[in-house]
Amino acid sequence: MPKSYTALKASENNAEASLYIHIPFCNSKCSYCDFFSVTDHSLMAKVLDRTVEQTARFIDYFGIKSIPTVYIGGGTPTSLPLPLLDKLLSFIGTLPLGEGSECTIEANPETITIDLIRLLSDSCMNRLSLGIQSFSDTTLGTLGRHCNSATALKAIGLVKEHWQGQLSLDLISSIPGQEVSDSIADIDTAISFRPDHISLYSLTLEEGTPLAQHYDPDSQSIDDNVWILAADHLEISGYRRYEVSNFALPGCQSRHNTRYWKLLPYIGTGAGGVSTLHDGKGGLFRISNVPDLEKYLESTDLICGAETEEIIGKSYIFEYLMMGFRMTAGIAKSDFAKTFGREITEVIPETIADWKNRGLAVDTGDSIALNKGGLLLLNQFLLDALSELE
Numbered sequence: 001m002p003k004s005y006t007a008l009k010a011s012e013n014n015a016e017a018s019l020y021i022h023i024p025f026c027n028s029k030c031s032y033c034d035f036f037s038v039t040d041h042s043l044m045a046k047v048l049d050r051t052v053e054q055t056a057r058f059i060d061y062f063g064i065k066s067i068p069t070v071y072i073g074g075g076t077p078t079s080l081p082l083p084l085l086d087k088l089l090s091f092i093g094t095l096p097l098g099e100g101s102e103c104t105i106e107a108n109p110e111t112i113t114i115d116l117i118r119l120l121s122d123s124c125m126n127r128l129s130l131g132i133q134s135f136s137d138t139t140l141g142t143l144g145r146h147c148n149s150a151t152a153l154k155a156i157g158l159v160k161e162h163w164q165g166q167l168s169l170d171l172i173s174s175i176p177g178q179e180v181s182d183s184i185a186d187i188d189t190a191i192s193f194r195p196d197h198i199s200l201y202s203l204t205l206e207e208g209t210p211l212a213q214h215y216d217p218d219s220q221s222i223d224d225n226v227w228i229l230a231a232d233h234l235e236i237s238g239y240r241r242y243e244v245s246n247f248a249l250p251g252c253q254s255r256h257n258t259r260y261w262k263l264l265p266y267i268g269t270g271a272g273g274v275s276t277l278h279d280g281k282g283g284l285f286r287i288s289n290v291p292d293l294e295k296y297l298e299s300t301d302l303i304c305g306a307e308t309e310e311i312i313g314k315s316y317i318f319e320y321l322m323m324g325f326r327m328t329a330g331i332a333k334s335d336f337a338k339t340f341g342r343e344i345t346e347v348i349p350e351t352i353a354d355w356k357n358r359g360l361a362v363d364t365g366d367s368i369a370l371n372k373g374g375l376l377l378l379n380q381f382l383l384d385a386l387s388e389l390e
């Protein structure tokens with residue numbers, strides 16, 4: 001049931017919280033994308049000012065004292081003109097970033113210039129996530145991407161030459177028309193640059209997107225086996241899988257995303273941003289900012305016309321399972337017991353026993369995790385857990 005954010009006061013539970021800033025602007029719209037972003041940049045400066053104001057107010061209102069990770073995503077954050085991006089980065093530099101905080105910014109290859117890399121290098125940013133998706137011009141055409149392979153290769157070359165921070169590359173697999181060899185070729189090109197981290201997503205045809213109107217999700221146009229074999233190739237190449245779609249060199253996992261999967265508190269600012277905070281009474285509180293620039297600018301309250309939602313009881317447990325079992329490390333028994341006051345093996349005993357017996361889940365003593373075969377069936381595992389919870 002929706003509840004006012006005023007029920008949520010500054011709390012010790014949120015004293016350490018991450019920050020996500022949503023920049024809802026892109027230079028063009030990709031045919032598979034259902035993220036909130038617009039290509040009309042006329043409100044950019046006003047929206048950025050409001051986002052900065054909302055961020056400062058959230059930090060103050062919710063009593064956030066330390067920010068261990070920052071993630072500027074979108075949209076395409078680097079579609080901001082450099083003076084506006086500079087303004088945002090300077091503001092972030094004034095925030096109570098924790099010691100050794102991880103600060104990531106997403107970028108698209110066509111926006112990479114030496115001036116941009118210099119600006120990022122002079123700021124608190126220390127991790128760059130580049131949306132490559134594929135190095136094949138045919139595949140990029142299917143995805144309706146703005147840039148071609150030559151631009152992507154040039155961008156990575158510039159980053160490798162001038163950027164000292166961590167680098168993550170995003171790739172997509174199981175794209176209509178893509179063969180296993182095409183996806184493996186994309187991976188080989190990506191790892192030839194030795195990025196610290198690679199996200200390999202399996203294409204999802206999101207309802208309402210132009211791509212979904214061309215391809216039937218139930219037809220053979222999407223071949224999941226391409227993703228499975230591509231993921232194997234990444235692991236053989238030294239990138240250890242630590243989450244359903246994420247692979248990293250040792251010590252280079254995304255700390256920000258790991259906090260999402262552990263349901264640790266974070267604020268999300270900007271139009272379309274989402275916050276998840278602890279309510280101080282054993283539950284979660286979610287605030288979803290309105291995905292509409294004019295409404296975002298017009299609203300006068302602290303949360304900019306956002307929708308709010310309480311996540312308590314079984315809903316909280318289910319969300320914890322849904323996020324936690326995405327990680328190859330699974331769920332630490334002690335974390336679960338500390339959060340819910342009960343053992344995970346008491347909450348979903350039959351599901352755990354069944355999946356262990358079938359050789360799809362592993363109990364290490366300290367944690368419960370799905371293995372490689374189990375992760376392929378994650379949705380079925382969650383359905384089993386849900387029916388046991390009810």
Ligand code: SF4
Nearest residue numbers: 026029030033074075
């Ligand atoms: S660049 Fe990213 S956010 Fe922008 S339209 Fe393409 S997929 Fe969506």
